[in-house]
Amino acid sequence: MxxxxxxxxxxxxxxxxxxxxxxxxxxxxxxxxxxxxxxxxxxxxxxxxxxxxxxxxxxxxxxxxxxxxxxxxxxxxxxxxxxxxxxxxxxxxxxxxxxxxxxxxxxxxxxxxxxxxxxxxxxxxxxxxxxxxxxxxxxxxxxxxxxxxxxxxxxxxxxxxxxxxxxxxxxxxxxxxxxxxxxxxxxxxxxxxxxxxxxSSTSEMVVGQGLESIFVANPTKRLIIACFASSNYRVQQILWLAEKYGRKVVLAGRSMKGIVEVASRVGELKIPKGIIADGIGKLPPEKVVVIATGTQGEPSSALNKMSRGDFSKVSVGPDDVVVLSSTPIPGNEKSVYDVINNLFRKGANVIYEAMNEVHVxxxxxxxxxxxxxxxxxxxxxxxxxxxxxxxxxxxxxxxxxxxxxxxxxxxxxxxxxxxxxxxxxxxxxxxxxxxVDGVVLEDGDAVVSDRRSLAEYGMLLILASVDAASGRMAGECEVIARGFNLTDDIERDIAGVVRDTVNGTDFDEDSLGELSRIVKKAVRKLFYRDRQFPVIIPIIVQD
The missing domain is CATH 3.60.15.10 (Ribonuclease Z/Hydroxyacylglutathione hydrolase-like)
Incomplete structure (x- = not known):
């Protein structure tokens, strides 16, 4: 054993x-x-x-x-x-x-x-x-x-x-x-x-009390409450409060609709009969509460789209009270506060954890x-x-x-x-x-590293041709920059390094790939002093 x-x-x-x-x-x-x-x-x-x-x-x-x-x-x-x-x-x-x-x-x-x-x-x-x-x-x-x-x-x-x-x-x-x-x-x-x-942590029941105080304090306003779609206890309390105060519930966000359906089907969410509305339609603000996704500022979420004016079903304005029933996950703070700032700009009153007991x-x-x-x-x-x-x-x-x-x-x-x-x-x-980028990436670390370099330093594409007979450069190389400040001096330096490297390297048609790697390494050294690391892509062909 x-x-x-x-x-x-x-x-x-x-x-x-x-x-x-x-x-x-x-x-x-x-x-x-x-x-x-x-x-x-x-x-x-x-x-x-x-x-x-x-x-x-x-x-x-x-x-x-x-x-x-x-x-x-x-x-x-x-x-x-x-x-x-x-x-x-x-x-x-x-x-x-x-x-x-x-x-x-x-x-x-x-x-x-x-x-x-x-x-x-x-x-x-x-x-x-x-x-x-x-x-x-x-x-x-x-x-x-x-x-x-x-x-x-x-x-x-x-x-x-x-x-x-x-x-x-x-x-x-x-x-x-x-x-x-x-x-x-x-x-x-x-x-x-x-x-x-x-x-000790606070009971989920306290959130219900905090949310109810918002229902009571805003009888003429439309309420938009954002929470994690998977927080079925939070959603349950909102449904109960909507029923108690005579409001219809509109679900905003694909994941919110899907998870509410699953939780209801397996018996973990009790939906009062007739409380869910397909859309806002002509319902007056005081008769609606919207439960939305987007507590973390996700770009494609319902709340983020509302804050940008890109959500066709809900147009946020002075008649709205928006509640973020969550706290930002570390790393998401900027995205979350961008959404909050945009909602305030549209005239909405925004309530979040720092202002009320709306999350535990x-x-x-x-x-x-x-x-x-x-x-x-x-x-x-x-x-x-x-x-x-x-x-x-x-x-x-x-x-x-x-x-x-x-x-x-x-x-x-x-x-x-x-x-x-x-x-x-x-x-x-x-x-x-x-x-994962749609599919599982085979060499994800390299892909992400390249993307970081592209985002921070840009890209240099170097096009060069070599004469098959002499093995030397055929004319000058062409340098194309994207996201990189390519000055005339830098372009001349790159052209000189490429020319000297090609002319000083023995190669044949079968070793052009190796020549490209040598050129890439030589050009990269130009930028070490200034701590710049653009993505360098040499393309060398034979005339």
Missing amino acids: ARSVKVIFLGGVGEIGKNMTALEFGDDIIIVDCGVEFPREDSPGIDAIIPDITYLRDNMHKVRGIVLTHGHEDHIGALPYYADEFDVPVYGTALTLGLVERKLAERGAGRIRLTQVNAGDEIKLGCFSVEFIKVAHSMAGACALSITTPLGIVFVTGDFKIDNTPIDGKKTDLQRIAEIGAKGVLLMLGESTNVERKG SGHAYEEELKIMLSLVRPRFFMPVHGEYRHQFKHAEIARSLGVPAENIVIPAIGEVYGVGKSLKQHSNVPAGNVY
């Missing part, structure tokens, strides 16, 4: 998003989550970033199944891109799988075997047994996982909070978590997203993380789901609660740990970013 359970980190550590972890023992592997990371400003033209699954491809015969903690994009979003590669069952709760089905249909991906579970269910996958445990989060169907291995229990918190007044009445099952902790937990993987926030987090704060650690009482602890600073702070909390420092490890992407009698790094596997 193997002496340790391998824990393989393919995403979700040292970063926010792209959550994916695998457990391996002997001939069995199970995968926990398969998410995306949203593209950053330094990834131009990229739709999504997904985990590198090279190790899983090489060991696909061992993979017994995929278990999903919940249905947010950073936990399920990569599945459609890898659907054709995983011929294994995928387990999740009703809303989680409903959202997976929707994403598969959007991409036209091959159907994977989806198996619904409920909180409290236990499944067997090879040598692993996985129990799904109810936890509160910002969407329904979220679960922690108690994974029984041949060497002990691995407890995965997933994304969670401890909400004593949840909208659906389903609290984090602290009793069951305590029972599992009493059995003895070998290893805990604990989410770290909000570790820097002191105290779905992630545990420091005190809730302490409660979870105290209940689970793991022998070994690994902080996950956060940047390094979050993981570091979570590790400090674990130490303060009595977990020995030598039993705590902060993992990084691509690292493989063996856990049993000890917790030690076993090896490394290929890992990192796989970029």
Whole structure:
């Protein structure tokens, strides 16, 4: 028998998003989550970033199944891109799988075997047994996982909070978590997203109260409320308030309409009869509330289009109160505030978190993380789901609660740990970013690097011909610049370097490609001094 359970980190550590972890023992592997990371400003033209699954491809015969903690994009979003590669069952709760089905249909991906579970269910996958445990989060169907291995229990918190007044009445099952902790937990993987926030997170119910105060204070205004489409508890409260105050609800944004349909179909969203309107039509402002996508300033979202005047169904003006029921994800601040500024310019009154209690987090704060650690009482602890600073702070909390420092490890992407009698790094596997631009890019790092260079420094296209008989330049080269300030002096310098390089290099027709690489290297040296790095494309032909 193997002496340790391998824990393989393919995403979700040292970063926010792209959550994916695998457990391996002997001939069995199970995968926990398969998410995306949203593209950053330094990834131009990229739709999504997904985990590198090279190790899983090489060991696909061992993979017994995929278990999903919940249905947010950073936990399920990569599945459609890898659907054709995983011929294994995928387990999740009703809303989680409903959202997976929707994403598969959007991409036209091959159907994977989806198996619904409920909180409290236990499944067997090879040598692993996985129990799904109810936890509160910002969407329904979220679960922690108690994974029984041949060497002990691995407890995965997933994304969670401890909400004593949840909208659906389903609290984090602290009793069951305590029972599992009493059995003895070998290893805990604990989410770290909000570790820097002191105290405890606010209940989702508080958002309902904050939103209701806006309904009451603006009886003659049209209300436009932007929230994450997947935040079904938030949407539920808006629907209840619309019914209470006699307003029709208009859904704006493709994902909002789609996710509301899924949540309603699986019973996680109760839509009052007749409350949804197909469009605003001639409805007076005081009779309408619009629920829109676009809390993160996404260019194609409904709210962003409204702020630019490009959304045909809603024209924003002084009769509107716009509510952003969210906080900006790190990196999205500028996009979000651009939208807010544009909405103010159009005369709307804009309310966001800094001004009112219109958003609460779905992630545990420091005190809730302490409660979870105290209940689970793991022998070994690994902080996950956060940047390094979050993981570091979570590790400090674990130490303060009595977990020995030598039993705590902060993992990084691509690292493989063996856990049993000890917790030690076993090896490394290929890992990192796989970029999606409509399709999965084969050499994504190079593509993104070129795009960054193009955006920052521009491009130089160098056209030159050489005489076949003499092997020397035939005339002068032509230099075409795009996004680069090509002065006469620089153009002369480039022409001189190209001429000297070609005339000083032995080549034949079969080695023109190599000559182009030599020319590219020589021209690039011209710009080292000024720290400029344009994309250089030499095209050399033979006369």
